[in-house]
Amino acid sequence: MVEHRPWLTFATHAVLIIGCLIIAFPIYITFVASTHTLDEITSSFPLFPGRHMIENYHAALTVGSGEVGATVGRMMLNSAVMAFGITFGKIFISLLAAYAVVYFKFRFRMFFFWLIFITLMLPVEVRILPTYKVAADLKMLDSYPGLILPLIASATATFLFRQFFMTVPDELCEAVRIDGGGPMRFFFDILIPMSRTSIAALFVILFIYGWNQYLWPLLITTDESYYTLLIGIKRMLDVGEGQADWHIIMASTMLAMIPPVLVVIFMQKQFVKGMTETEK
């Protein structure tokens, strides 16, 4: 299989290290820029971290960049609300939908399944106008429900749970019936615990999806207090003829990266498990 020759080991490591450097370098530059004053960045770009880190991050979190009108702290909160709302909402709704489609025999069952499945083919961008209209009519512009609800249904997650539920032997359901449990007991006591690794994997994917939403929050928020962080960063750059606050922008960017990284780090083990193994 893999040959153990010294130069080969060297070559593989070299390729990997170079790859890492290429990916890491822009992040490093961002970090460096976030630790200097604006003057230092614009005059000659430094290659090593400066001494204004705490000052810049503090300014970003509490004051924000000149004309945006919301602090990074506020925007992080908005992003977090949206990301968690989407994540939990999607997981909960898909679990219920998949449960219904797999375990209950009702009229037009397959019709509903295909209806859900077809929405897989329609990304947000395609249905953005009608969705905006609906959200506007329901007076959901500039609100958390407006940010979360239109993105909460997930065909992918429903499909994933459906596939998982179909591998669960029917006897388990029957065993619960004989033990005296109803459908909800089976759902909460058996199915959800059994799907926890899939839930964890989805949690990571969906959190990052929710956190990185750009188009939808951009359309639906006009009130600064509902800006998410990604919108905020974009707004910070729109200064026209003026000078962008690069040190604050870079600090905000670094802050924007932290939550997804944390989620990945803490849920990595579960995530990999959910992707690779099924509990039988």
Place this chain on the structure above:
Amino acid sequence: MADVSLKDIYKAFGKIEVIHGISCDMRDGEFIVILGPSGCGKSTVLRMIAGLEVITKGEISIDGKVVNRLEPADRDIAMVFQNYALYPHMTVYKNMAYGLRIRRMPKAEIDQRVRTAAEILELTEFLDRKPRQLSGGQRQRVAMGRCIVREPKVFLFDEPLSNLDAKLRVQMRLEIRKLHEELKITSIYVTHDQVEAMTLGDRLIVMDNGYAAQIGSPLEVYERPGTIFVAGFIGSPSMNFMDVRMSSDGRSVELNGGMHLPLQREEMPSHAGQAVTLGIRPEHFEIAAEGAGLLNLSIDHAEILGADTLVHGHLVEDKTSLTVRLPAIHHFQKKTRLPLTVSSKNLHVFDKETGNRMGK
């Protein structure tokens, strides 16, 4: 503990009827085995008793109470599934306690019942393990433990031993029988393995294609099979059948080659001359002295199994193939002629049309 009574139960899936009217009264504490080949509907009958399948027609009662419309949980039954259906994320203890927890039994009593059951089944040291850390036999025992703790009126077993290896199967079979004798709970056990059926059951229901072909004790079913199907299904190797003709006085049957085999039990003059099917079990042939044989077998092939020898051959007179089981080891050359006799009491005569047994 309770009687179970099936009154003419039917089951149809859509338009296809799979169970065509089965009736059986099971006494309190009886061990009933439902035996049949795959696809004969035996599991369906069990699932109807459990309440997992709706009955199309008929009546099932447990302990004198009609349960047709009751949910499985309200029938006071417990079931062991073929693949055990243990909850994979729960420990052995929780698996056994789950049904009791749903029924809101006090914690102390749950604990006491689980520990007693674990002791009976020798599972005490595994109580904190998850099912995947157990061997097949241990999982099987947990599945039984889950039933025992409930102290139900009826135990239902759906081919519980078919996923175990041969040696373990024998051991578990004995344990199930022992358990039944200890607990004396009415049990209904579905299997396709006739050895399990013969050793476990107080009574067997032999099923054929949705009908109960015969209901009776294991010995009855073996000695006096009610139909050709039962005769051929029970016993290994299976019974030899040949087309014969009832003699004119109804006292013997006449083979195609002209030989007569006398019938012992009774005369059947009303059937004189009728074409019938004769059944003889391989183990009921005996070697006769040269010239004294009722039948002459030409040997095609002999299988020496150690305890006995299976001889495959055909009748010299009319080429009907027969299998003969002889005790001890015999070395036969191919094409040897073997004179055989068979005692009259071991002849089974079946109606050719209906397949039903003729005579008592």
